[in-house]
Amino acid sequence: MYIRVSVRTDAGVEFVRQESDNTYLIAVRAPAERGLANKRVIELLRENMATDKRLIMRIVSGHHSPHKLISIEDGK
Template sequence: MDEDALMKLKVKVKPSSKREGVREVSPGELEVRVSAPPERGKANERLIELLAKHYGVRKGAVRILRGETSREKVVEIDL
């Protein structure tokens, strides 16, 4: 695996949103609105799906490194 192909981002998740979307707040920091509720990992699953689609990678390339149960997360994407 090439280290240059990994990207780490700070992500603030807004679960149970009416509209879904990915917005860059600042370089390396995103705000992601997901429609899924923050229960039983549903919001995390949807977050991974949205980030994979946004960056054009498979879902397996997106990993939550920190903040599994928090709205503030650190995510790694294998580009």
């Protein structure tokens, strides 16, 4: 499964908001430096979506952009 994510960095409040079936808006406190914001985006998605700890989440495209495509796969 793939989801599209728009990210706001340096936010005062962190949140994950589902905009549509496969589109999310995520705000993180981390700066957009050295992959810190990307790491926090994955952590927040895992906290908010993943009931199965074996799910593998990775950024497919948008490593240096606020608009990302994230792959979510079953790790079985």
